Amino acid sequence: MWLGVSSALAMGAGYYFFGWAGVEIAFALKELIASHTNILVENAFISMRDSMRDEADHDVVSLPMEIASGDGFRIGYQGENFHEPVVKSTSYLKRVMSDRKVTRPSVKEWRRMVLNPEPDWANYKGLWGVKSALSDESGPPGPKWDRPDNLFNVNPCVRREKPLEWLRMLEERQ
Amino acid sequence: MNDHDLLETYEPVLRFAKSERFFPMAVEHYLERCSILPSGPLGAAGLLFHLNEPLATFIGKLEGGQYFLRFINEPLYDADA
Numbered sequence: 001m002w003l004g005v006s007s008a009l010a011m012g013a014g015y016y017f018f019g020w021a022g023v024e025i026a027f028a029l030k031e032l033i034a035s036h037t038n039i040l041v042e043n044a045f046i047s048m049r050d051s052m053r054d055e056a057d058h059d060v061v062s063l064p065m066e067i068a069s070g071d072g073f074r075i076g077y078q079g080e081n082f083h084e085p086v087v088k089s090t091s092y093l094k095r096v097m098s099d100r101k102v103t104r105p106s107v108k109e110w111r112r113m114v115l116n117p118e119p120d121w122a123n124y125k126g127l128w129g130v131k132s133a134l135s136d137e138s139g140p141p142g143p144k145w146d147r148p149d150n151l152f153n154v155n156p157c158v159r160r161e162k163p164l165e166w167l168r169m170l171e172e173r174q
Numbered sequence: 175m176n177d178h179d180l181l182e183t184y185e186p187v188l189r190f191a192k193s194e195r196f197f198p199m200a201v202e203h204y205l206e207r208c209s210i211l212p213s214g215p216l217g218a219a220g221l222l223f224h225l226n227e228p229l230a231t232f233i234g235k236l237e238g239g240q241y242f243l244r245f246i247n248e249p250l251y252d253a254d255a
Contacts, residue, residue: 112182114181116177119201119234120232120233120234120235121205121233123235125237126213126217126239126240126241126242126243127239127243128242129242129245130242131211139242141239145239
């Protein structure tokens with residue numbers, strides 16, 4: 001999260017000022033209109049989930065259930081969300097692997113941290129996850145990734161690198 | 175407006191699908207549980223200079239990008255899929 005928080009300073013202003021939030025809100029409003037959802041009910045955003053299921057990838061996707069415009073205005077369910085229904089993957093492998101033991105961070109609370117001066121790890125140039133021979137399955141490159149060579153290059157995962165483009169792809173399939 | 179105020183005003187709000195298996199966490203805690211592995215010959219050579227050092231102390235000093243991090247203890251390899 002600290003990496004994410006740092007991006008608030010590095011990129012956040014850019015996203016919001018140049019329309020990233022606007023695009024996201026436009027997506028959400030389009031869905032709200034299409035599904036005739038009453039945004040005042042608790043499960044307004046949950047009910048959209050089934051219609052956004054990505055069968056090819058066996059993942060369940062939905063728009064962010066909380067939308068922030070960057071100026072303090074937020075809509076969406078902001079309470080305790082552990083009672084939301086969970087949709088299991090139809091893929092046996094993914095269903096089994098999802099049930100494996102997981103390691104959780106010892107610190108649950110998120111806190112804001114300004115990365116100034118820049119910590120040592122910020123200069124790491126490798127992948128922040130496992131490298132896979134499968135396309136779209138390698139861990140994400142960090143902000144200092146500078147590997148133009150083809151031999152060791154990784155294919156960016158569209159779902160992670162360009163989430164809005166991925167949502168558009170899902171919509172087009174439907 | 176100072177840096178913290180700026181960060182608070184424009185902080186990203188992240189929400190995830192129920193199927194999401196990877197979530198943001200503190201980098202330091204992530205690195206404590208990670209192993210670093212080379213993805214090329216230069217990476218293998220680079221790691222030889224940092225044997226027995228905590229990952230967080232040298233990860234930013236590594237030259238090039240022939241490295242990757244492994245967080246989970248029992249990873250799903252390509253062959254498993």
